[in-house]
Amino acid sequence: MRINTDQIKGHSNEAIGKVKETVGEVVGNKELEIKGAIQKNIGIVQSKVGDVKSAITKKQ
Structure with missing residues (x-):
């Protein structure tokens, strides 16, 4: 499974937000x-x- 930029940014924002x-x-x-x-x-x-x-993307 390939991780795209939305997934990376999303996980990053989720972690930073949780810390804040x-x-x-x-x-x-x-x-x-x-x-x-x-x-x-x-x-x-x-x-x-x-x-x-x-x-x-996978289905295409």
Whole structure:
């Protein structure tokens, strides 16, 4: 299985967002926590888009 750029960027955003969310929670910074949660969820969606692109490419 080949990983495309959407999958890589998605996993990266998901990981970075999770770290930001956790740090924000630990230090009591709600803004950082919310921004991290948003980035994490964007990463999840971006990764899924990459999965769909990969599946389409495989079928061709």
